[in-house]
Amino acid sequence: MARKLPRKDVVIVGLGWTGSILANELTDEGLDVVAIERGPWRNTATDFNVGYMQDELRYAIRKDLFLRPAQSTLTFRNNVEQEALPIREFGSFLPGNGVGGAGVHWNGQTWRFLPSDFRCRSHLSERYGEKFIPDELTIQDWGVTYEEMEPYYDKFEYLAGVSGKAGNINGKRQDGGNPFEGARARDYPLPPLDMTYGPKLFAEGAREAGYHPFPQPAANASRSYTNTLGVEMGACSYCGFCERFGCANYSKASPQTTILPVLMRKPNFECRTNSEVVRINLDRSGKRATGVTYVDAQGQEWEQPGDLVLVCAFILFNVHMLLVSGIGKPYDPKTATGTVGRNYTYQTYAGVEMFFDNKNFNPFIATGAIGQCIDDFNGDNFDHSGLDFVGGAGIMCASTNARPIATRPTPPGTPRWGSTWKKATTDNYLSSLYLNAQGGSYATRGNYLDLDPTYKDRLGRPLLRMTFDFPDNDIRMISYVTRKAEEIAKVMTPRQIVPHYRTKPYSVVPYQSTHNIGGAIMGSDPKTSVVNKYLQSWDVPNVFVIGASAFPQNAGYNPTDTVGALAYKAADAIRNLYLKNEGPLVPA
């Protein structure tokens, strides 16, 4: 039996990037806020200790900071014909666990989406005609424009101390930046990271091939930085332990390094860790949330009443929370009705490996988002007329790490073990490079999330079920861009080029990306979206669902900048619209 706690103004489910941003904004508004976090408290000083943080075995291989499947998992299948089975070891994607969420273990690659990404269907229809869009795709507009997003992108980037070079300030081209990006109001808060040899060589090759290289925007501080909340960040030491690790040097932006020092001091904020929200409670009408029920580490169930419930967990668990709470109509692929779980997408990766003679890239001098990129083949930056796909991918040479256990580049044909393998790893460790093609992921009718009919979690709730395979459109898209990457590789004249094309079916075993997207998407029509342009539930207006769950489909970029911007956008709407007039901010 749940014990009832005193009411709070705001109950936040999950204290990662979005939960921290919302909590900080709404406590500034004078509201009494509690965040309920499934995992443990995490702090730079105690948990990302500079003395042992660079432990690849513990953090990267044994995945110390990530969610354990025993805590929560999901089932997976490629299509509705298959029976989904539980993921018993996370592989393809790694959900975070604990305070800071994915903001702890990310690399720091901080991209804005293109203006055309936000008007995906309208833009493509206007440019090529509606018929050009493959039938399988259920891509749609976001209900928000890039211009509306710009101030919130800016706010997140100045919070996080992003290092980069603008390509377009107020419509004016900037040399050295991304010429394809949407107009930004001002440059990045910090200059780009110091570039290592590999990315420089790629930039030269790309330029020679006629493309437009620029440094990847990075939430790894290139200089020490005092952020907009007065929190100090240190200059990155290029240790190469970003993704899967917490940053010990206060250099990688995370809730810990940018918000929590301010938030945790506030008397009107409270965080309860090791406490998992079981469901959002609704009143009898089903139109208003009354709070949440959660279970603490001792197994005690608590009811936390609240006026406003903000769902700020990782995207998969945002969608799960709506489904188990009965908020919104679950999506049914047979009839293409319902919205919750619809338009689940991912990220489409491929790449090109290069082996050189007589080159030394010192790949261990690395940081999560260092690199040079071209955007010439991303989104709709190139003319798709005559091509058999829509969408695109960025191509980058990113030197994120070269850790000793997992980084063992060897040419095809090398034995998997023994002295020949050892010699090959020694010969190639310093002299190989990888070009990544990071593609968008477009929604289809058959890719979706729902509740599993068979398997339950430790709290007795049905597991989330993921049904996903790469759309044929995306395979054609990434193959095209991978061929472009191969052409650039040839200009760089390595000894050997090994392309890694993406093929179907999608597998959840090898790591690909933790950019899971969609399922509680935003839009302007309640028939095809779960939340409105302010991330407010169409069905239960005192519930906001914030995160990459809101993207209607994915662009060819990492999601965090857009997630941070959406969090600020939602906070702004709550502060300036919702609190003045509680109820739907957009008429349904």
Next chain:
Amino acid sequence: MKRNPAPFTALLPLAMAAIFSAAAPARGQGATDSQSFEIIERGRYLATAGDCVACHTAPGGKPYAGGLALETPFGKLVGANITPDRETGIGAWTDDQFVQAMQEGIAPRGHLYPAMPYPAFTKVSRADLLAIRAFLNTLEPVKNPIEPNQLPFPFNIRASMLAWNALNFTPGEFKPDPGKPAEWNRGAYLVEGLGHCGTCHTPKTILGGDKNADSLQGAVLQSWFAPDITNAMHKGLGGWSQEDIVQYLKTGANQFTIASGPMADAITNSTSKLSDPDLKAIATYLKDMPSNANTTPVPVAADDKRMVAGQAIYKDTCNACHLDSGAGTSHLFPTLAGSAVVQSDNPTTLIRVVLQGTQGVATAAAPTAPAMPSFAWRLNDEQVASLLTYVRNSWGNAAAPVSAADVKTLRESLASAE
């Protein structure tokens, strides 16, 4: 939905403090209107300047209701309940009794011990003391019986303090030096009086009295070294500007360092809440404090084997944050080059932070609170000694080498304190 005007109410006491401290403190007045809003708020400010709450509050307890146990070299003393409860607090005391306790160390129940810093508070004016009293009277009376004196025999005999006083105590209110500016005198009044800086920063005699000739030149307490805060160049505040001192006291951090350890508490509870004019006055006075130790030691030679080993450990373990140059990062990673704490004769603080780690103070103005992790598990006594010998003698630094025996002793005492 309820919307608390939290930011405004939180700022109110600070704003009031600024207003009242700007006015010249009334001195030498006999009677005080204990219900006056202005006097009560001035009392709140002065009680903050005196950091009364630090000793008179148990961890997690009600403010001023007593109960913090102080480990002194002579035994345990517990901060008294100074709420206005008539039985267990000081509610039944007269104003004169309160003033006598503060200025002479004589309370109704008997003589106080100088852990209650009456040798400093004797310098505080009667008007200021009565303002503090007026503020304390506004607190909720808390029934919390405390036996402050938990000393062993013979120190538990309060009358023994009469002899101690004769040797160590000079009563009398602060007398301004007419040859100095008002700001200097205000600083002296705060540093020597309510601020009782010397309680930690002045070396003590074997009886626990201040070594007055060495005033504010650094002392060890609770396995920390409270550094020299005179204007000494090498191991005092000589390298800091007045503005650096003000910023340190106000925010806990400045371009060189971040406060931690006991000073972090003093900044949280007290100095961060003082007015800018008072902080400037304190800085003015400290920058004028002479030191009798202005000779710079000769640095240990760079090719000394401890220096060579220390440099290797430093590069492996320290330079990601503190940098090869020892410059650190402003407001985040303390500067080691030229640091007074690094070059103090007594390396207790240095050894301690390497062994145990420490967290910087967080204030509203400098909320980051970066931390140095413990390296006790990874460096042995010899390695810590070499490392610190290197840090104390590089980038222009010069100080006596640290011995492995010193590290061993502190390691054991920290372990036994846990």
